[in-house]
Amino acid sequence: MYSIGDLSRQTGVKVPTIRYYEQMGLLEAAGRTEGNQRRYDAAHRDRLAFIKHARDLGFTLEAVRELLDLSGHPERxxxxxxxxxxxxxxxxxxxxxxxxxxxxxxxxxxxTCHGDHVRDCYVIRSLANHEMCSTDH
Amino acid sequence: MYSIGDLSRQTGVKVPTIRYYEQMGLLEAAGRTEGNQRRYDAAHRDRLAFIKHARDLGFTLEAVRELLDLSGHPERxxxxxxxxxxxxxxxxxxxxxxxxxxxxxxxxxxxTCHGDHVRDCYVIRSLANHEMCSTDH
DNA sequence: CGCAAACCTCCAGTTTCTAGAGATATGGGG
DNA sequence: CCCCATATCTCTAGAAACTGGAGGTTTGCG
Structure with missing residues (x-):
C-alpha cells in the first residue's frame, strides 16, 4: 500500500495532480485510512504510469481517457x-x-544586432515589418 | 479611422482578443465615438501587427510587452x-x-497493430510499459 | 508522547484567449 | 427619416491542465 506521496515519487506525477486526475475520473478513487488518507496499490501505480506516459507524449486528457478505456477492454x-x-x-x-x-x-x-540602438535593431524591425519574413505564418 | 472589426480583419486578430490586449495594457486604449465604440488609427494597427507577429513566433505576452517597450525607446x-x-x-x-x-x-x-485485439496492441502495450521506449522523456 | 512531515479539503490563480448574454450603436436601403 | 441587420459594447464564465496556498488533521519516527 502506497501513500499519495509514495505514488508521486514512483511515477513523477505531482501530488495535487494525482488528486486532480482522481477528480477528473481518470484515476479510480483510492481506499482511505481511518484518518481519511488515500492508500494505493500496484494497479493504481500502473494506471498512473500509463497516464503519465501518455501525457508526456502529448496526448490530451481526453485522448488518455479513451486510451484507458480501450486498455480496459482487451477483447475489442x-x-x-x-x-x-x-x-x-x-x-x-x-x-x-x-x-x-x-x-x-x-x-x-x-x-544580427550590429547597430547599438534599438532603432537599428533587426529583432525589433523584423517584428514590426512582416515583409522581412521569408516563410508564412 | 478603423472600427475594431476593421482592425481585426486587417491584422487577423480576433475582436475579443483585441479588447483583451487593451485590457492587459498591451494596446493603448483607442478613442471612442459618441456611441462609445472604439476607433483606431494606423499607429494602433501597426502596434497590433507587431504583437500578432511576435505571438505567432511564440513569444509570451510578457516578452511582447518588453519588446514593445524597447521599440518605444529607439535610443537604448x-x-x-x-x-x-x-x-x-x-x-x-x-x-x-x-x-x-x-x-x-x-x-x-x-x-504496428497486427493483432486484432487490444490485448496485442502495440500502442496500448507501449503506453503501459515504459521500457519499450528507446528515448528518455 | 512529542513533533515534524505529510496529508486532507476547498478555493483561487495561471495563461491566453474564446464565447455567450443582454443591451446599445451604426450605416445602408426604402 | 426610419428600419433593421450587423456590429459593437460590457461583463462574466469557461477552456486545459494543472499549481499553489490557507487552515486544519494524521502519521510515523525517535
Whole structure:
C-alpha cells in the first residue's frame, strides 16, 4: 500500500495532480485510512504510469481517457487505439514543422544586432515589418 | 479611422482578443465615438501587427510587452531585444528536440497493430510499459 | 508522547484567449 | 427619416491542465 506521496515519487506525477486526475475520473478513487488518507496499490501505480506516459507524449486528457478505456477492454479490436496514436502523430509532425519555421526566422534575428540602438535593431524591425519574413505564418 | 472589426480583419486578430490586449495594457486604449465604440488609427494597427507577429513566433505576452517597450525607446542599446529573441530561440529549439523524440516513439507505435485485439496492441502495450521506449522523456 | 512531515479539503490563480448574454450603436436601403 | 441587420459594447464564465496556498488533521519516527 502506497501513500499519495509514495505514488508521486514512483511515477513523477505531482501530488495535487494525482488528486486532480482522481477528480477528473481518470484515476479510480483510492481506499482511505481511518484518518481519511488515500492508500494505493500496484494497479493504481500502473494506471498512473500509463497516464503519465501518455501525457508526456502529448496526448490530451481526453485522448488518455479513451486510451484507458480501450486498455480496459482487451477483447475489442485495436484500430481505435491506432487511430488515436496516428492523430497524435499528425499533430506532433505539424507542430514540429511550424516550430522549424519559427526557428529559422528567429535564428536570422538573433545575433544580427550590429547597430547599438534599438532603432537599428533587426529583432525589433523584423517584428514590426512582416515583409522581412521569408516563410508564412 | 478603423472600427475594431476593421482592425481585426486587417491584422487577423480576433475582436475579443483585441479588447483583451487593451485590457492587459498591451494596446493603448483607442478613442471612442459618441456611441462609445472604439476607433483606431494606423499607429494602433501597426502596434497590433507587431504583437500578432511576435505571438505567432511564440513569444509570451510578457516578452511582447518588453519588446514593445524597447521599440518605444529607439535610443537604448538593443542587446536586450537580442537577448529576448535568443531566449525564445532556445525555447523553440528545445521544443523541437523534444517533439522529435515523441515523433519517433509515436511513429513506431502507429501502424504496428497486427493483432486484432487490444490485448496485442502495440500502442496500448507501449503506453503501459515504459521500457519499450528507446528515448528518455 | 512529542513533533515534524505529510496529508486532507476547498478555493483561487495561471495563461491566453474564446464565447455567450443582454443591451446599445451604426450605416445602408426604402 | 426610419428600419433593421450587423456590429459593437460590457461583463462574466469557461477552456486545459494543472499549481499553489490557507487552515486544519494524521502519521510515523525517535
Amino acid at each position: 479490436p485495436c484500430t481505435h487505439a491506432d487511430e488515436i496514436a496516428a492523430r497524435q502523430l499528425d499533430i506532433v509532425r505539424d507542430k514540429i514543422a511550424r516550430l522549424q519555421r519559427l526557428e529559422s526566422e528567429l535564428s536570422r534575428m538573433v545575433g | 542599446p538593443c542587446t536586450h531585444a537580442d537577448e529576448i529573441a535568443a531566449r525564445q530561440l532556445d525555447i523553440v529549439r528545445d521544443k523541437i528536440a523534444r517533439l522529435q523524440r515523441l515523433e519517433s516513439e509515436l511513429s513506431r507505435m502507429v501502424g
